[in-house]
Amino acid sequence: MFEASTYIERRRQLRDRIGSGVILFVGNDLTPMNYADNPYPFWQDRSFLYYWGLDEPGLAGLLDADSGEAILFGHDPTIDEVVWTGPQPSLASKAERIGASGSAPIEEISGRIRALNAAGQKIHQLPLYRAASRIAVAGWLGIPVGEIDTTISRPFVEAVVDQRIIKTAEEIDETEQAMAITRAMHLEGMRVARPGVAEWEVAGAVEGMALRHGGRLSFPIICSKHGETLHNHHYPNILSAGDIVVLDTGGVAPSGYAGDITRTLPIGGRFDERQSVIYELVLEAEIRSIEAVRPGVRYLDVHLAACRILADGLTDLGIMKGDPDEAVAAGAHALFMPHGLGHMMGLDMHDGEGLDENYVGYGTELERSSQFGLASLRLGRSLQPGFVLTVEPGLYFIPALIDRWQADGVHESFIDYDVLDSWRDFGGVRIEDDVVVTADGNRVLGEPIPRSLEDVEALLSE
Ligand SMILES: [Mn+2]
Numbered sequence: 001m002f003e004a005s006t007y008i009e010r011r012r013q014l015r016d017r018i019g020s021g022v023i024l025f026v027g028n029d030l031t032p033m034n035y036a037d038n039p040y041p042f043w044q045d046r047s048f049l050y051y052w053g054l055d056e057p058g059l060a061g062l063l064d065a066d067s068g069e070a071i072l073f074g075h076d077p078t079i080d081e082v083v084w085t086g087p088q089p090s091l092a093s094k095a096e097r098i099g100a101s102g103s104a105p106i107e108e109i110s111g112r113i114r115a116l117n118a119a120g121q122k123i124h125q126l127p128l129y130r131a132a133s134r135i136a137v138a139g140w141l142g143i144p145v146g147e148i149d150t151t152i153s154r155p156f157v158e159a160v161v162d163q164r165i166i167k168t169a170e171e172i173d174e175t176e177q178a179m180a181i182t183r184a185m186h187l188e189g190m191r192v193a194r195p196g197v198a199e200w201e202v203a204g205a206v207e208g209m210a211l212r213h214g215g216r217l218s219f220p221i222i223c224s225k226h227g228e229t230l231h232n233h234h235y236p237n238i239l240s241a242g243d244i245v246v247l248d249t250g251g252v253a254p255s256g257y258a259g260d261i262t263r264t265l266p267i268g269g270r271f272d273e274r275q276s277v278i279y280e281l282v283l284e285a286e287i288r289s290i291e292a293v294r295p296g297v298r299y300l301d302v303h304l305a306a307c308r309i310l311a312d313g314l315t316d317l318g319i320m321k322g323d324p325d326e327a328v329a330a331g332a333h334a335l336f337m338p339h340g341l342g343h344m345m346g347l348d349m350h351d352g353e354g355l356d357e358n359y360v361g362y363g364t365e366l367e368r369s370s371q372f373g374l375a376s377l378r379l380g381r382s383l384q385p386g387f388v389l390t391v392e393p394g395l396y397f398i399p400a401l402i403d404r405w406q407a408d409g410v411h412e413s414f415i416d417y418d419v420l421d422s423w424r425d426f427g428g429v430r431i432e433d434d435v436v437v438t439a440d441g442n443r444v445l446g447e448p449i450p451r452s453l454e455d456v457e458a459l460l461s462e
Pocket of ligand 1: 260343390392432
């Protein structure tokens, strides 16, 4: 948590931008897993956390853009809650901690909103992605739940995205904290992943390391020898020498800032010849992409350049054919890299995407493509100093997709399906790091995590 001045300044900037009306922030509540007293781990709404700082359930905020009044709504702990969950500060002291001008019981928010509405004040509201929040806010506003999306304020959405995507120095410091946790998680994964060990043991060790460093996971761990399944959250396999494992994981710092790193691990300590070639190709795409990250460059172009590097390499291997530039323009490479090169990162692992994924990633300058592969590029816009983003090329051999494309004759002029046939059981390779865009280039966040083929092999064979 930052000093109160940070939250005061964030709300002031937002208020200046919105100009007038009342700005409503809805914190998250605990969500029952199977009954009320057994909830999912609490996860605060990131825009609430950004402007109001408090990482706990049952809160909402009203910011009056005209007067500047900032009221925190919640409740004081009941004696039952103190018995079960321990002593809690009062609501008033929480409000003071974040520089709010006052506090009030959550039961009063509906009356307050309706009175402001009746007085002609506009209520600015963000998209609500949880059913419980949608139902609660519809009740506060006195409208049917089905109409809740009609109350979303476009100026509010754009103001929040524009503010959140530029990271300040103290946010970068917190992200560095997340990177330190993430690095410890990866080093532990590299220590544990050995022939005869199960994927669930690696995943368990990695998650344990997040907890041991005071953090938690920013998303469910991807730890699989079937790296060709892009987001594989199952860990049922025993590892054998010769397998390659995609480990894509990140920690969250206590402040809520996230990390997101991927390494590909040769089980037994050696990549075979084919694995080495693909690994080096993905690594080259990653290194050259990171070199290209600087203000003013469109991430769409960095993505396309990475795809051309990959297509060049696949053409050298005989898997692809024809002109690699034309192949990428046609989207043929997406058989092997169906996802985008990266995404924004911050308080959310995909920062701000709950607000408007396309506005976060493309702003108003670009239209997101609908082409297979390119459609999955979450970030395309021109880069600015203060952006924190991931760079994560990969190459995958997805049997079901290969079969479908081959049966349909997709991109036959760019893909040699006969050569590809001997690669179909290869699996996948992804390599991912996180960078902050600086005034004249970028900086890779965190202490280095072994990444070169030689370094990864050396660690995995110890
Ligand atoms: Mn990522």
